[in-house]
Amino acid sequence: MIDLNILRQIPLFSKLSDEQFEFVELGRERWLESGEILANEGEPSGYFWVLLEGEIQFTKQVGDRQIPWMNFGPQSYFGHELILLDQPYRVTARAMLRSCLLEFDTQAFWKMMELCPAISRDLLIVTAQRTQDLGMVSMQAEKLVSLGTLTSGLAQELRRVSVNGRQAVEHLQNLFKWLQPLTVKLNAQRMSCEQQEFLLNLQQTILERMTTLPAATNPQAWQAQEEKIIQWLTERSIPHQQQFAQVLTRAGLDTAVLEDIESVIPSGAVCAVLAWLKTTLKSLALANDVESSTLQIAELVQAAKDYAYLDQAPLQEMDIHEGIERTLTILNHRLESGITIVREYDRTLPPICIYGRDLNQVWTHLIDNAIDAMAGQGKLVLRTSQIEARVLVEIIDNGPGIAPELQPYIFDQFFTTKATDNGTGLGLPIAYRVVVDQHHGQMQVCSEPGCTRFQVYLPMNLTESGIPSVKPQVA
Numbered sequence: 001m002i003d004l005n006i007l008r009q010i011p012l013f014s015k016l017s018d019e020q021f022e023f024v025e026l027g028r029e030r031w032l033e034s035g036e037i038l039a040n041e042g043e044p045s046g047y048f049w050v051l052l053e054g055e056i057q058f059t060k061q062v063g064d065r066q067i068p069w070m071n072f073g074p075q076s077y078f079g080h081e082l083i084l085l086d087q088p089y090r091v092t093a094r095a096m097l098r099s100c101l102l103e104f105d106t107q108a109f110w111k112m113m114e115l116c117p118a119i120s121r122d123l124l125i126v127t128a129q130r131t132q133d134l135g136m137v138s139m140q141a142e143k144l145v146s147l148g149t150l151t152s153g154l155a156q157e158l159r160r161v162s163v164n165g166r167q168a169v170e171h172l173q174n175l176f177k178w179l180q181p182l183t184v185k186l187n188a189q190r191m192s193c194e195q196q197e198f199l200l201n202l203q204q205t206i207l208e209r210m211t212t213l214p215a216a217t218n219p220q221a222w223q224a225q226e227e228k229i230i231q232w233l234t235e236r237s238i239p240h241q242q243q244f245a246q247v248l249t250r251a252g253l254d255t256a257v258l259e260d261i262e263s264v265i266p267s268g269a270v271c272a273v274l275a276w277l278k279t280t281l282k283s284l285a286l287a288n289d290v291e292s293s294t295l296q297i298a299e300l301v302q303a304a305k306d307y308a309y310l311d312q313a314p315l316q317e318m319d320i321h322e323g324i325e326r327t328l329t330i331l332n333h334r335l336e337s338g339i340t341i342v343r344e345y346d347r348t349l350p351p352i353c354i355y356g357r358d359l360n361q362v363w364t365h366l367i368d369n370a371i372d373a374m375a376g377q378g379k380l381v382l383r384t385s386q387i388e389a390r391v392l393v394e395i396i397d398n399g400p401g402i403a404p405e406l407q408p409y410i411f412d413q414f415f416t417t418k419a420t421d422n423g424t425g426l427g428l429p430i431a432y433r434v435v436v437d438q439h440h441g442q443m444q445v446c447s448e449p450g451c452t453r454f455q456v457y458l459p460m461n462l463t464e465s466g467i468p469s470v471k472p473q474v475a
Contacts, residue, residue, distance in 0.1 A: 002029060002102055006052055010075045012119055023115045026108035032056075032095035039093040045082035048109040051075070054099025058091040071096065080123050083109055168286045191269065198264045199273065203280060206251055225249045232258055238271050244278055251281045315462070317351040320391055324382060327363040334368070338377040346385045353462040355438055362431040366395045366454050369428075373399030373452060386460075390441070393456040402447040410445065 002024055007013050013021075032038060032054070039047075041061050051072055058078075059066040069091055072078060082089060083106055104112060113120055191199075229245040232255045238244070248258075258274075265273050328335065335341065370380055374397050381396040402410060411432045435441040435456055442457040 002027075002052070006075075007050070007102075010050065010077070012077060012122055013116075015118060016116055020116045023108075023112040024102070026111055027102045027104040030101045030103045032099045032101070034095055034097055036095045037092065038095065038101075039079075039089045039091075041089050041092045043089050045079065045087065045089050046106045048077070048079040048083060048104040048112075050077045050102040052100045052102060055096040056099060056101075057094050057096050059094070060091050066092070080109065081126070084123070168290045172283060172286045172290070191266065195264055195266075202257075202261070203277070206253065206277075206281065222249055225254055228255050229253075229258065233274075236262075236270070238274065244274055247278045247281050247285075248274075250285070315353060315355055317353050318356050319351050320349060320354070320384060320393065320458070321345050321347075323354075323356055323360045324363050324384075324393070327360055327367060331364070331367055331371070334371050334376075335380075339371060339374065340379045342379060342381045344381060344383040349384060349386055349391060350460070352391055352458060352460055354458065355434070358434045358438060359458075362434050362456065363393075363395075365428060365431045366456075370395060370397035370399065370452070373397050375399070387457065389460050390457045391460060393458070394453055395456075396451065396453045398450050399452060401449040401452050402445070407445060407447060411443070 004021055004024065007021070007024065008016075027050075030049075038049070038056060039045075041059075051074055053074055056072045056076075056078075058069045058072070060069050061067075078093075113123075226245040226249045229248055230241045233241040233244055261273060262270055328341070367380070374380070378398045381394070383392075383394040383396065385392050385394075411428050432443055435443050435458070439458055439462060441459060442455075444455050446453045446455070
């Protein structure tokens with residue numbers, strides 16, 4: 001039996017008359033053991049609770065983490081917010097201690113409101129306050145999760161590059177062990193000064209050629225050249241033809257150079273010369289790999305710094321494409337699998353005044369959502385253009401699209417089409433606030449199967465813009 005004196009001590013019910021306390025008969029007493037769940041986030045709501053004894057904790061799922069939001073002690077009440085808003089549970093409620101609650105289902109709650117109209121105002125005020133508080137906590141948590149995602153991606157990229165560099169160093173160390181004996185072996189061939197000078201000149205020519213070769217070479221031409229070198233080596237019974245051919249071909253050598261070597265070097269020394277040459281070339285290639293790895297690490301660190309606009313003013317003139325490209329660099333670990341990126345940039349666009357750090361969050365959410373929608377396989381189109389006094393940025397994916405009945409709600413806080421453990425329903429609301437409230441711009445979406453297009457309109461000059469904030473639109 002519920003002690004009415006306990007209920008009278010709760011401010012919500014303190015002014016009720018004895019007759020109005022008849023609403024208690026509509027509810028039932030419910031006990032929870034410590035650790036027992038009262039409500040799960042995402043499930044349909046339908047109960048109003050008054051906590052008489054114990055402690056209840058609310059947590060919010062953000063990414064793969066449960067973020068504590070609020071703890072309720074005796075004489076508190078909750079659950080009415082979602083009945084009033086007709087929404088599912090936004091949090092998970094769990095007993096921290098053995099707890100006793102007075103529980104009302106939806107029908108009993110509305111009957112209580114009918115019997116006790118005086119409490120309606122207080123319940124509405126509490127609903128507004130808690131919704132706002134939950135939104136602020138969730139927004140901050142979402143930013144932390146985004147930062148964690150970006151940090152994780154950056155760490156993966158750095159780890160991959162560092163592994164490549166470390167492997168190149170290990171191979172270099174092994175080659176140096178072979179290079180000295182090969183040099184001694186060449187000296188034992190008693191070559192003339194002219195022959196030694198030929199080898200030194202050949203080495204210098206090859207080193208210069210390797211530093212000027214284009215990064216992308218025709219694979220078919222490589223294969224044809226390799227086959228010719230293999231045939232040349234086979235005719236002369238030189239072993240390890242495949243290994244020699246691969247290294248020599250990628251150094252830009254052909255059979256004409258090999259014939260020059262054969263014409264100058266004594267026949268018994270040709271194999272030793274080629275082995276020395278191969279080891280030298282591989283050493284140089286590995287050294288280039290080490291240099292490339294260190295440069296990539298420096299570029300990644302600089303990209304992360306530029307992404308966050310560290311040491312820079314929050315509002316400044318920037319090329320809109322710089323932020324998009326920095327975001328792609330940070331998200332590169334998610335784009336390598338099977339995403340084709342198509343850039344359709346209007347390079348004539350002038351720099352515009354933006355909050356770079358915050359706008360990068362917009363590109364992150366939109367591109368990350370597009371990758372999720374395509375399940376790692378598809379085409380991502382990034383397009384920029386100028387529409388009158390505004391810059392238009394379009395992010396387009398060829399995923400399955402957003403159902404028409406869901407499109408009007410995608411900018412609403414906590415609304416998500418993803419599974420609970422993958423989506424928070426805060427990414428697009430954050431993007432909307434940055435674009436609309438902070439930059440006085442506009443966001444809209446147009447989606448159908450095979451094409452989802454997010455459009456972001458930004459004023460050309462934010463400092464002089466008088467464009468009012470507008471609601472996001474669904475085209």
